[in-house]
Amino acid sequence: MKILVIIPAYNEEDSIEEVVNKLKITQSEVDYIIINDCSTDNTVKICKNNSFNYINLPVNLGIGGGVQTGYRYAVENDYDIAIQMDGDGQHDPEGIDRLIKPIIEDGFDLVIGSRFITNDGFQSSVMRRTGIRFLKWLIKICCGVKINDTTSGFRASSKELTKHFSLEYAQDYPEPEAIIAAVLNGYRVCEVPVIMHERQGGESSINAFKSIYYMAKVSLAIFIYRIGSFKNVRERKL
Template sequence: MTAPPRVLAVLPAWNEEASLPLVLEELRAAAPDVDVLVVSDGSTDRTVASARAAGVRVLDLPINLGVGGAMRAGFKFALANGYDAVVQCDADGQHDPLDIPRLVEVAAETGADVVIGARFAGAGDYSARGPRRWAMRLLSTVLSRLVGTTLTDTTSGFKLSGPRAVALFAREYPAEYLGDTIEALVIAHRAGLTVHQLPVVMRPRAAGEPSHSPWRAGIFLARAGLALAVALSRPTPRPTTTHDLVTAA
């Protein structure tokens, strides 16, 4: 019998004290075999206290590094502690924890190194409009051709990374804006990793307000194009080796 994979859910969190208790309670109920790590990304509220009160492990970053920087810290933690897979999950309640076991199953069934929880793959009614929608479609088209498989949501922040991806991302995960989505997929592909997607339903935030607006959408469009150009211009990372899989950072 093969032992089930050790899975770590990493929640990058910046000032999410209001939503975090409910998210952690749901996660514990939906995926009791999955360990949880909250990475407080320079939070100035009670995010750290909320996470510790819920009994989960916490990395308390002294400054705000952005999602990419927080996730790289999470990948380093996972590699150092022998986890087989990492699931990136938002701390604001938009990702349904019930989908985490499904991500694990798809990775096992397909052998994919990265499984994206895709919002635009036929599940739910989540939509984006204006420049944001144009940017997402363009990115999905370009990256689908690059990796050789259909991807409809290349900016999703809900995804599973298997053993080879954990070892790669612990040393290569980009911290720049959109690097945790767009550039991470380019890095994975160039390192020989495979990418798959799973349709998921996006939920409303459990607390707080979304940051979308026409002005921000226009900025997103410009930054998305820049992020893709940067990703494609960078050198190919070295392949993940067996040594990487067994050596802690």
């Protein structure tokens, strides 16, 4: 099977080289593409000097736009599985085998790497864990699926779902919205345990001051998506 690892990168000069080199060593049979989202540091220079595979976006699209670019690349190049993996060193490429197994063996469409199943490795801050638990409850209420690590950016998607995401994908903070979008469009979603690490460098796009805004925006988006799905079902019945 053709497998692509999508690595969105914005100012990841401290970690991108080690991330890609470790990926090459531990997963030599998979392909990868770095989506450089208009980094202002030396990320592009490092990619050029190391002859890494990368796409250099002409404007900053944010995490959603960057990942969607990767999905479009996967569709255009006929990949069977697309894997999202952060460029900051939090995600261990050794966990890729766990991500793809439910897709290959059991027909799942979205497999999320969760740090909260075995509670090994880096567990994030108390504030973020509180927000993640809230989103876990909200997604369970809205679409009936229990996902412990709703904001995990370490995930794999089937060929069919990758095509869907290449056409429709949330732009700002897409991970929780992608879960409910997948479920409500009839795709199968599950979780597998993975070990995550603290980021090797750079800064998260979601700081303490943005956390409240993030929670409000994502929660509203989930509600709107859920209401929209009810409307679509009713229209089809009529």
